[in-house]
Amino acid sequence: GAGVSQSPSNKVTEKGKDVELRCDPISGHTALYWYRQSLGQGLEFLIYFQGNSAPDKSGLPSDRFSAERTGGSVSTLTIQRTQQEDSAVYLCASTSTRPNEQFFGPGTRLTVL
């Protein structure tokens, strides 16, 4: 497709379960970002992939959060042993030559019961 896609659009899980969220960036975009948006809040940076470089993980809130990007394209954000405070919308963005001009997907709304 033409834009960034994310799946699932909604995910409800029980506390303690693991979840995987997927992001398909715009074809050819070299950089990929994950953000978290809690209700009524701005976006919080989580992790950043640029080409084949080691990812910038400085925003991950705990070691329960991890992400990988396979083949320089699709990325998966994994949250292990989910907690209720993990409930939020998780947004993915990609960009090409202008790192500031990020294109966002529609997000995955995660609800941890």
Added chain:
Amino acid sequence: GQQLNQSPQSMFIQEGEDVSMNCTSSSIFNTWLWYKQDPGEGPVLLIALYKAGELTSNGRLTAQFGITRKDSFLNISASIPSDVGIYFCAVSLASKLTFGTGTRLQVTL
């Protein structure tokens, strides 16, 4: 971490009115951006500002990069119902964006 203060937090205006919102920081940044987020969607870039003092327009939207590099404002002229949404400012540092907490705009007919 960096903190961006956006004001107002929310505003109700009538269709046809002009809107102004701003964003301030205690630190200097060389890139300021404005995004709009509709319900259930990701943010969409409206305007990017790269030079202090720069004034940039995109249709009915005008944004300025403050001369001190610590603030920016966004104006929307002659608002219409589809302007409803949350407007975020963002600054760029080391290829990462830091977002403000947003201004929620609601337009009444």
